[in-house]
Amino acid sequence: MAKVDGAKKRLLAHFLANIGRVMDGDELRPVANNRSEWARRVRELRDEQGYQILSHTDRADLKPGQYVMISPERKEAAERAISKETRARVLEVYGSICYVCGAIAGEPNPANGRATALHMGHIKAKSHGGDDTVSNLRPVCMVCNTGASNITAELPSAKRMIAELRKAPRAEQLEQHPIRWNHLIG
Numbered sequence: 001m002a003k004v005d006g007a008k009k010r011l012l013a014h015f016l017a018n019i020g021r022v023m024d025g026d027e028l029r030p031v032a033n034n035r036s037e038w039a040r041r042v043r044e045l046r047d048e049q050g051y052q053i054l055s056h057t058d059r060a061d062l063k064p065g066q067y068v069m070i071s072p073e074r075k076e077a078a079e080r081a082i083s084k085e086t087r088a089r090v091l092e093v094y095g096s097i098c099y100v101c102g103a104i105a106g107e108p109n110p111a112n113g114r115a116t117a118l119h120m121g122h123i124k125a126k127s128h129g130g131d132d133t134v135s136n137l138r139p140v141c142m143v144c145n146t147g148a149s150n151i152t153a154e155l156p157s158a159k160r161m162i163a164e165l166r167k168a169p170r171a172e173q174l175e176q177h178p179i180r181w182n183h184l185i186g
C-alpha cells in the first residue's frame with residue numbers, strides 16, 4: 001500500500017512539474033515505477049483529490065492515454081464550498097445549459113461530443129475577491145471552464161435553440177427556457 005501511495009505522490013509531483021504539458025503512458029508509467037495501475041492513480045488524483053488533470057474525455061485534442069494538468073490548483077476544494085442549494089438555484093436561474101457555449105447538461109458537447117457536465121463558474125474569480133453566491137455564479141461546461149474550446153465565440157445557433165424549444169410543450173417552453181428565449185429576442 002505504501003508503495004502505491006508513493007507512486008501516486010511521484011505522479012502528482014511529476015504533473016505539478018509539468019503543468020500544461022501533454023503526457024502519455026510512456027512517460028507516466030515509469031514515474032509510477034512501472035506499476036500497471038498508474039492510470040488509476042492519475043484518475044484518483046483527479047477524482048478524489050480534485051487535481052485538474054484532463055484526458056481525452058475532456059478535450060478533443062487529447063488521445064486516449066494522454067493526460068495534462070492544467071493548473072496546480074485543486075478544483076474540488078473550491079467547488080465543495082458551493083452548497084447544493086446554491087448550485088440548484090444557479091441552474092434554476094440559468095437553466096441546465098453552459099452559459100458560455102450553450103451546451104446542454106447530459107447531451108453531447110458540441111466541442112468534443114462527450115456528455116456535458118456543468119460546473120459552477122465564477123463571474124468574478126475567487127482570486128479577485130469573488131464569492132460563492134448565486135449572483136456570482138453561472139453554469140459552465142468543462143470545455144469552457146478549462147478554456148480549452150476555441151469555439152466559445154460561436155454561440156448555439158438560433159436554429160438549434162428553436163429546434164430544442166419546439167420539442168417541449170408550449171407552457172414548458174416559456175417556463176423552463178426563459179434564458180434561451182432571452183438569447184433569441186435579446
Ligand SMILES: [Zn+2]
Pocket residue numbers: 098099100101102103140141142143144145
Ligand atoms: Zn460551454
